[in-house]
Amino acid sequence: MIPLFNYPDLQRRFCEGFTFYPFKALEQYSGFIYKNYTREDHMPNVLDHYSREYEFNDVQAQKLLRKLQQKDIPVTGELLFKLQLSSRQLEERFRSLKRSSAIHRQLLETMDTYHRLLAVYQHNVQERIAVQLSVVPDENEDDPCNIVSVLHIQQVQDVVREFLQSTEVMAIYLKECVAGKRRFAKLILTVEETDNLQELVSLTAQVRSLQDRNFCMLEEWKQQVVLFERRHTMN
Template identity: 30%
Template structure:
């Protein structure tokens, strides 16, 4: 017997209702209801809200908009900043050739840039597209996979993030001069902001997955 999600079952029921409607019942999206008042008032708004609540689509809408309008632009901005940082350091490396940081910093920046470019292309863009697809059926497993992609990115960039923060620390005065420290502090701040966005996305996905699991358990109990 094929397994369907609650939303898929509801949609199939609505398909059947279109051909064999029950008297006195009406349909709105994936909801079948009976109206007991002549003037519906805010009924349409209430039905819209309940449609989203029933399918938990409000999570998909919220996360999709966040990634599209915040995360993706932030990733593009960070990629550009890292390229500018690599070019900037190249012009200053001659006078700093004996510094331990001279060779390590370009390698770390290049690695960070590659990780973000891959994350932008292979995680953020596909996730945003999938969540924006109104016809897509998203299971708890799919949500968990999105979480894992984001969490893996955070782990992969943790060492690079720590390296940069450690080397701009004022307690290590011989590592950088004030101008270098000020520039790299700006880079570190942009990276911090981007990481905070990913942490927020992970939180929203975890909340969605939890609600979906509760929803599925209720269905099983019923």
């Protein structure tokens, strides 16, 4: 909520840095304090236009936050649960076999490695970004616009890109496993296990698609920040 200032406060804030108040007839509009030189200078319209320059930051933040909360984090959580459950079931059956092949150990190790990677990504990236985006700016801050930097967005994109690469490797591995490719010739799965792995393939594809979309949203946000910075440099 934007505070409403009395007239002495308006003068003090507008004339900050002066030892006296050289400006009079000050007015407040939303979060702006301005000098009104004519009765019909349409300053509110000008200030509304100026405010819209900063709206993209809030719009992009809210879009990404909603997506993380409603789609990314729930789907990632489901994949984490299904990975752990399938891994435990496979491990129990493999232990009951008289002879366990190297492909059994490789499958379990691959699933465990990706599970740990996914858990870290959810906690350190998805959930942390969601918390940062949901923080309400302090209304007393000197700069209420809080424009996100290009560098910050690029850093997040780099993390998303690395995760996408790992997810692509996992997706291919699971697909080949379900399809019974040559390197999985010694892996005999039950119908239930095959169905479970197929579900993991589907969930992995969903996670990958969501992260692809995040990367594109971040790229759009970054380009808007670049444009914003260029305009202000020119001004």
